[in-house]
Amino acid sequence: MDEERGTQREIAKSYRDRVQSRFTRTVWRSARFLLSVVLFAGGVVAIYYCEKEKPQEFFNPGPLSRSHARLQDGCVSCHVPERLTSSSAGQPPALFQVLNDRFEKGAPSFERIDRACGQCHKQHDFHEPNVIMNRSCSACHTEHQGLHGLMAVAYLDCASCHNNSKIMQASAERGKPLPPTRFHLNPKLVSFRQVTLQLPRPADGYTKTFASFSEGHPPFQLHRENVRDSDVLRFNHARHLNSSDIPPTKAGKLDCNYCHQPEPNGRYMQPISFEAHCQECHSLQFDVRNPDFQLPHGDAQLARTFLRTLPAQYGELARRKSDITNETQVNQFAAQQVKGLLSQFAPYEERHRSQYDNVEALERAVFFTVDPHKAAKGFDSATRAKFTGCAFCHEVKQAAGASYPSAEITKPVMIER
Amino acid sequence: MRIFNRAHVPWMIFVVLATMAAFWIYLGNFQPELLPGTFRLPSSLLQKPSDHRSIGGTPLGLMLGTISLGIFVFAALLGVRKKLPFLPVGNVQRWLRGHIWLTLLTVPLILLHSGFRLGSSMTTTLMVLYAIVMVSGIYGLILQHKLPTMMKESLPAEIVFEQIPNVRAQLCAAAESLQRSLKQQATSGSAVVAVDVSQEEVLAGFIEQRLIPYLRARRGEKYRLGHAREVAKVFRHLKLRVDEEYQPRVNEMRRWCEERRLTDTQVRMQHWLHGWLFVHVPVSFLLLLMTVWHAFVTLFRY
Numbered sequence: 001m002d003e004e005r006g007t008q009r010e011i012a013k014s015y016r017d018r019v020q021s022r023f024t025r026t027v028w029r030s031a032r033f034l035l036s037v038v039l040f041a042g043g044v045v046a047i048y049y050c051e052k053e054k055p056q057e058f059f060n061p062g063p064l065s066r067s068h069a070r071l072q073d074g075c076v077s078c079h080v081p082e083r084l085t086s087s088s089a090g091q092p093p094a095l096f097q098v099l100n101d102r103f104e105k106g107a108p109s110f111e112r113i114d115r116a117c118g119q120c121h122k123q124h125d126f127h128e129p130n131v132i133m134n135r136s137c138s139a140c141h142t143e144h145q146g147l148h149g150l151m152a153v154a155y156l157d158c159a160s161c162h163n164n165s166k167i168m169q170a171s172a173e174r175g176k177p178l179p180p181t182r183f184h185l186n187p188k189l190v191s192f193r194q195v196t197l198q199l200p201r202p203a204d205g206y207t208k209t210f211a212s213f214s215e216g217h218p219p220f221q222l223h224r225e226n227v228r229d230s231d232v233l234r235f236n237h238a239r240h241l242n243s244s245d246i247p248p249t250k251a252g253k254l255d256c257n258y259c260h261q262p263e264p265n266g267r268y269m270q271p272i273s274f275e276a277h278c279q280e281c282h283s284l285q286f287d288v289r290n291p292d293f294q295l296p297h298g299d300a301q302l303a304r305t306f307l308r309t310l311p312a313q314y315g316e317l318a319r320r321k322s323d324i325t326n327e328t329q330v331n332q333f334a335a336q337q338v339k340g341l342l343s344q345f346a347p348y349e350e351r352h353r354s355q356y357d358n359v360e361a362l363e364r365a366v367f368f369t370v371d372p373h374k375a376a377k378g379f380d381s382a383t384r385a386k387f388t389g390c391a392f393c394h395e396v397k398q399a400a401g402a403s404y405p406s407a408e409i410t411k412p413v414m415i416e417r
Numbered sequence: 418m419r420i421f422n423r424a425h426v427p428w429m430i431f432v433v434l435a436t437m438a439a440f441w442i443y444l445g446n447f448q449p450e451l452l453p454g455t456f457r458l459p460s461s462l463l464q465k466p467s468d469h470r471s472i473g474g475t476p477l478g479l480m481l482g483t484i485s486l487g488i489f490v491f492a493a494l495l496g497v498r499k500k501l502p503f504l505p506v507g508n509v510q511r512w513l514r515g516h517i518w519l520t521l522l523t524v525p526l527i528l529l530h531s532g533f534r535l536g537s538s539m540t541t542t543l544m545v546l547y548a549i550v551m552v553s554g555i556y557g558l559i560l561q562h563k564l565p566t567m568m569k570e571s572l573p574a575e576i577v578f579e580q581i582p583n584v585r586a587q588l589c590a591a592a593e594s595l596q597r598s599l600k601q602q603a604t605s606g607s608a609v610v611a612v613d614v615s616q617e618e619v620l621a622g623f624i625e626q627r628l629i630p631y632l633r634a635r636r637g638e639k640y641r642l643g644h645a646r647e648v649a650k651v652f653r654h655l656k657l658r659v660d661e662e663y664q665p666r667v668n669e670m671r672r673w674c675e676e677r678r679l680t681d682t683q684v685r686m687q688h689w690l691h692g693w694l695f696v697h698v699p700v701s702f703l704l705l706l707m708t709v710w711h712a713f714v715t716l717f718r719y
Contacts, residue, residue: 026579028691036699043706059714061471061537082717098717106469106476108719139468 065150078116110136129182130175130205152266155212163211172207197415232395233412249280272414286387287341293317300409307363310338367396367407419562428518436525443529446477472532481530486712488519489705543711546704557693564690572679578687581680588673589632596624616659623655628670637681642674
């Protein structure tokens with residue numbers, strides 16, 4: 001024991017008569033107690049506020065998907081509070097049932113959320129009729145993952161069943177007695193807008209196992225059965241991707257991604273369109289002197305009307321030019337341009353001289369001739385018009401019973417899924 | 418409380434084993450590919466397949482969260498146990514050991530419950546509160562480990578902290594009493610020996626002008642007498658001005674100053690020793706309240 005300090009008994013003896021109550025409360029201890037009370041009361045007030053106002057940003061673990069972002073009742077639309085009291089006497093308290101359910105199946109209760117999904121998504125079957133284990137909507141469609149998160153299903157979710165041979169075998173067996181008509185793509189999507197390719201269902205269905213779409217996915221039925229493209233558009237994939245006479249685009253050499261781009265949500269590919277994917281090379285400029293003067297696309301009737309009103313169309317073009325100020329100049333410009341346009345098709349005129357004084361001959365060149373400019377030897381490739389003729393890509397037919405030339409263009413079928 | 422002694426060893430072993438078991442069960446259920454084949458989880462410890470994305474929502478996650486909440490409640494009961502020492506539920510030391518080690522165990526449990534994610538604003542708030550409580554608690558534990566040794570070295574006579582104001586008041590009262598007695602002696606004996614009277618006046622004046630203000634002061638270190646070196650100097654000068662018969666009184670006054678200075682040192686160290694509780698205790702109660710609410714919302718509303 002430290003001699004200077006003394007024994008505990010000696011120290012205690014020196015303070016024997018100087019000690020008051022054992023429970024003397026210091027200022028610091030009182031302040032600590034007060035601060036605890038204030039913080040606790042603040043917490044109670046904060047909880048009361050949150051229970052009353054339900055600020056979404058406080059509870060929400062992530063932004064909702066676009067389709068759920070404006071639900072009328074907010075969080076309660078999906079997260080319906082549990083009833084914690086029994087509906088009838090004699091039953092065990094609902095509180096214990098709920099607790100038992102949560103510790104057995106987890107929280108939140110997917111059954112409860114699925115019921116809430118069913119309030120809006122009525123008559124919604126799960127996936128395909130041969131599934132052997134019905135899972136929650138939320139198992140694959142995860143909410144609170146951003147605007148497009150609900151539709152972007154991770155491949156692991158697919159693999160949880162499709163990479164399980166037992167599940168897939170059982171699913172194949174279950175699907176065999178079912179009529180083929182029960183299996184189909186989502187009818188809403190098919191009838192809504194999308195052009196889909198539906199091939200006959202294989203006997204076992206689509207039950208081969210695979211780990212992911214990038215690794216080990218079985219060959220698609222389209223390739224496996226060597227299905228021919230039903231589209232009438234004259235588009236040769238091999239030539240566009242491999243041939244050396246296809247010039248590069250602004251984005252570089254043509255590849256799959258130039259046309260086939262996924263939707264922002266990553267679920268399907270975006271539709272192919274002439275304007276976005278073809279026009280950069282397959283221009284509609286058919287008058288070499290007026291680069292802004294282009295044929296309309298997408299409607300044969302509209303194109304025909306355009307050609308039959310060329311003086312008026314050139315007149316409109318003249319009015320847009322700043323150096324032409326009066327109608328006389330407009331008419332002169334239109335006449336000159338029509339004449340010039342016809343001269344661009346001179347080689348064709350030579351073969352149809354007897355008819356070429358009217359616009360109908362030009363229509364024939366535009367609709368029925370494959371690359372009408374090809375014969376224009378007088379122009380080099382840099383200056384001649386780029387228009388290759390409708391028949392270069394499309395199936396063009398003479399309308400039955402119509403006066404010549406009356407073209408009908410078979411509408412291309414661009415399969416979207 | 419010092420944690421490096423034999424009484425803490427079983428707790429330490431328990432916490433290490435429990436942490437390893439929690440990680441094993443967690444990895445076995447959620448990331449079995451990370452476990453070597455020999456450490457595969459038996460099927461009895463595997464939870465039913467769950468579609469829940471957040472670990473905390475799975476049955477295992479809920480169990481981890483519930484255990485943590487239970488530990489929070491137990492930790493909060495330490496204050497109640499201290500207020501009711503007569504309860505036959507183990508002594509306070511044992512409770513404190515449980516408080517320290519079980520709350521340390523909540524660190525892996527909470528991390529596994531959260532799946533190493535912060536989640537929404539609500540759960541982030543909980544994590545921040547939890548971090549404040551744990552950091553302040555561990556800081557307090559370090560202080561409680563270091564400061565008592567330092568106090569023992571620098572405080573020869575430690576006083577019960579709550580009694581320091583009483584001790585200071587008694588020192589003050591003693592000084593005032595001595596001053597009165599000296600003044601009385603000065604007035605009664607002035608006609609006999611003029612020299613002695615002046616010595617008593619000197620002492621009374623010193624007590625009135627220097628000693629009592631220091632003993633009454635809220636913070637003694639602002640005064641000259643609050644510093645050991647100054648005290649030695651001041652009292653050496655004072656001794657030179659008084660005769661032998663007053664030397665014991667000067668020594669007594671010096672002892673009062675020493676005692677007062679030691680109480681100041683003790684107060685300062687006590688503030689360090691217990692100051693962290695100013696953060697730890699209030700935030701702990703807030704954390705407990707918010708955690709109970711989090712559990713309620715998750716189980717019955719979510």
